[in-house]
Amino acid sequence: MQTTSHVLMVRPALFAANPETLASNAFQRPDPDSAAVHAQAVAEFDRYAEALDRAGVDVLVAQDRLEPHRPDALFPNNWVSFHEDGTVVLYPMEAPNRRLERREEILDLVGRRFLIRRRLDLSGHEARGRFLEGTGSMVLDREHRLAYLCRSSRSHRDVVDEFTRELGYEPVWFSGTDGRGQAVYHTNVMMAVGREFAVVCLDAIRDRRERAQVAAFLRMSGKRILDISRVQMGAFAGNVLELKGRGGAPVLALSRQAWDALNEGQRRAIQERAIPLVAAIDTIERCGGGGTRCMVAEIHLPPRIAADAALAG
Numbered sequence: 001m002q003t004t005s006h007v008l009m010v011r012p013a014l015f016a017a018n019p020e021t022l023a024s025n026a027f028q029r030p031d032p033d034s035a036a037v038h039a040q041a042v043a044e045f046d047r048y049a050e051a052l053d054r055a056g057v058d059v060l061v062a063q064d065r066l067e068p069h070r071p072d073a074l075f076p077n078n079w080v081s082f083h084e085d086g087t088v089v090l091y092p093m094e095a096p097n098r099r100l101e102r103r104e105e106i107l108d109l110v111g112r113r114f115l116i117r118r119r120l121d122l123s124g125h126e127a128r129g130r131f132l133e134g135t136g137s138m139v140l141d142r143e144h145r146l147a148y149l150c151r152s153s154r155s156h157r158d159v160v161d162e163f164t165r166e167l168g169y170e171p172v173w174f175s176g177t178d179g180r181g182q183a184v185y186h187t188n189v190m191m192a193v194g195r196e197f198a199v200v201c202l203d204a205i206r207d208r209r210e211r212a213q214v215a216a217f218l219r220m221s222g223k224r225i226l227d228i229s230r231v232q233m234g235a236f237a238g239n240v241l242e243l244k245g246r247g248g249a250p251v252l253a254l255s256r257q258a259w260d261a262l263n264e265g266q267r268r269a270i271q272e273r274a275i276p277l278v279a280a281i282d283t284i285e286r287c288g289g290g291g292t293r294c295m296v297a298e299i300h301l302p303p304r305i306a307a308d309a310a311l312a313g
Helices: 032-053 096-101 104-111 123-128 157-167 208-220 229-235 256-261 264-271 282-288 305-312
Strands: 004-012 060-063 079-083 087-090 118-123 138-141 145-148 170-174 191-193 197-200 224-227 243-244 251-253 274-278
Touching: 004 032, 004 104, 032 060, 032 138, 032 157, 032 251, 032 274, 032 282, 079 104, 087 157, 138 191, 145 157, 145 208, 157 170, 170 208, 197 208, 208 224, 224 264, 229 256, 251 256, 256 274, 256 282, 264 274
Parallel strands: 004 060, 087 118, 145 170, 197 224, 251 274
Antiparallel strands: 079 087, 138 145, 191 197, 243 251
16 A cells, blocks of 8 residues: 555656745755756656566556746646545645646646546635645655654644545645755654555654654554655655556666665665665756656556456446
8 A cells, every 4th residue: 555556657748946936945946047947847757667568567657738938837746646446635735837737638648557446626715825735745654544744834723624634634744944944844754654664764753752653653654764864855865756667666866866875775775675766857856856766646446447447247
C-alpha cells in the first residue's frame, strides 16, 4: 500500500521559475536565460522518465500545453493525488497560476487505465484563502494512515481536516525551518516515508516535543529513520520517493545533488533497502524549487483491466 509501480508525470511545455511562488519557496533560484532553462529542463525531465521506465516503473506521461502558461506544470503531485480506494483528490493551490495545472484531460488520461470511483474536490477552499498542496504539503504513510504536515501558508488546517476526515488519516503537525530560519514551504522537501525507512531532517523541527513526536510516530509505524542535516535538506536529500520497480523491487528516486550530499553511511543505509535511482535534474531543482519527488504523482488507483474483470466475474 505504501508504494506503487505506477506514476503520472507532466512534460513541461514552457518551464521557468515561477514568480508567484518565489516568496515562500526558498529553494527556487530564477535564471534570466529562459530559453536555455526550458531546453535543459525538458532534457532532464525526459532522462528522468526514461530512467524510471528502465527501472520497471510504469510512467504515464501527460504533455503540458503552451497556453495558458503553467511554469510549474511538471510538479503534478501538488494538485492531485490518487488513492487505492479509487478516490482522486484535487487540491487548493496558493499561487493563482498553479491552479491552471488542474486539467480534466489529464484525469481522463489516467481514467483510461485506472478506475476512478470518487472525486474529492477541495479546490473550493481557494476562494477563502485556504490551501493544501497535495503530497507536497502532506507526506503520507498510506499503510498506517498518517499525514505528516509542516505548518506553512500552503497547509491550512481546515483543508487538512476535510482531507483526513474523508480519507481516514491522522494528521501529525509540526513546524520546520531551513538553515536560514525560513519556514519550510512543503513537507516533502524535508521528509519522505517508504515501506521500511523514512528520510527526515529532524533538526529542521525546532520544537523538541514536536521533533520527538515525529520520531515516535515514525518508529511506531516500523520505520528506520535516516536523519539528514539541514544542509542536506537544502540539497533536496529529503525530496525523495520510494517506488516499486521491476519485480516489485524497491527503487528510491532521488536527484544527483541529493545523492552527492549524502555521506557513505547514509548511502549504504539506502542501498540496504532500495535501489537508488539517481537523476540529474539540476536546472529543475534550481529554477523550479522542486526535486524528483515533486515531479511524480503516484497512482494507487485500481487498474481498470483488473477492476473490469472483477465486475464481469
